[in-house]
Amino acid sequence: MGVRENVLQVVSRIEDAAERALRDAADVTLVAVTKTVPPARIAEAIEAGVTCIGENRVQEAERKFAEIALPVEKHLVGHLQTNKVREALRLFDLIESVDSLKLAREISTRAEAAGVPAEVLVEVNTSGEDTKHGFAPGEAAGAVEQMANLKGLCIVGLMTVGAFLPDPEDVRPCFRRLREVRDDIEERVIPGVRMTHLSMGMTNDFEVAIEEGATLIRVGRAIFGERPAD
Numbered sequence: 001m002g003v004r005e006n007v008l009q010v011v012s013r014i015e016d017a018a019e020r021a022l023r024d025a026a027d028v029t030l031v032a033v034t035k036t037v038p039p040a041r042i043a044e045a046i047e048a049g050v051t052c053i054g055e056n057r058v059q060e061a062e063r064k065f066a067e068i069a070l071p072v073e074k075h076l077v078g079h080l081q082t083n084k085v086r087e088a089l090r091l092f093d094l095i096e097s098v099d100s101l102k103l104a105r106e107i108s109t110r111a112e113a114a115g116v117p118a119e120v121l122v123e124v125n126t127s128g129e130d131t132k133h134g135f136a137p138g139e140a141a142g143a144v145e146q147m148a149n150l151k152g153l154c155i156v157g158l159m160t161v162g163a164f165l166p167d168p169e170d171v172r173p174c175f176r177r178l179r180e181v182r183d184d185i186e187e188r189v190i191p192g193v194r195m196t197h198l199s200m201g202m203t204n205d206f207e208v209a210i211e212e213g214a215t216l217i218r219v220g221r222a223i224f225g226e227r228p229a230d
């Protein structure tokens with residue numbers, strides 16, 4: 001199937017999942033994850049209605065965004081090294097993957113210098129897997145409290161990469177955990193912090209994520225097909 005058909009099918013699955021969860025599908029934004037995808041194919045997804053894309057790597061994004069204009073919102077969803085923060089701020093509208101205080105401080109400093117506060121999500125490691133980035137669920141609220149003092153940072157929610165398990169029901173506890181961390185942070189009423197977004201759910205499990213409250217779902221393969229192994 002082509003990119004257009006795939007986008008339309010994902011959108012229809014989003015609508016069905018939202019309906020099951022008694023949610024408004026308009027409250028769920030599809031972030032098309034475009035790592036390894038050439039700009040011409042990304043453009044096809046945009047023509048089919050995609051309004052937001054996610055890239056994993058600063059350098060790949062830089063090259064692709066220079067190639068053709070992509071009139072969409074752009075999110076960084078992969079791990080960010082502190083030495084690439086300046087480029088990331090120039091390229092992306094939202095950094096979804098703030099996974100350390102050191103990174104948060106660097107983003108804040110650079111954003112303040114540029115005169116534009118950076119919108120970010122704080123990444124939480126809800127699966128507990130060593131290979132995944134992010135704060136432990138029990139540490140996330142404390143980390144957000146500390147980051148709230150950084151003037152160049154505007155925290156607008158949380159992000160997680162759930163466990164890679166074939167049955168989406170087995171990933172549901174990860175999504176629940178992220179929602180619980182969100183609720184905990186909301187109860188603390190931290191000045192300057194908004195918990196607008198829960199970014200969770202990918203090709204294998206986005207419907208379950210929507211049922212658990214996702215506002216951003218990050219979908220790659222269901223739109224663009226399997227990626228080459230790296």
Ligand SMILES: *Cc1c(COP(=O)(O)O)cnc(C)c1O
Nearest residue numbers: 033077202203204218219220221
């Ligand atoms: C690759 C990636 C996705 C998309 O994964 P699919 O399984 O292709 O939908 C989502 N989030 C992050 C952080 C990714 O790296």
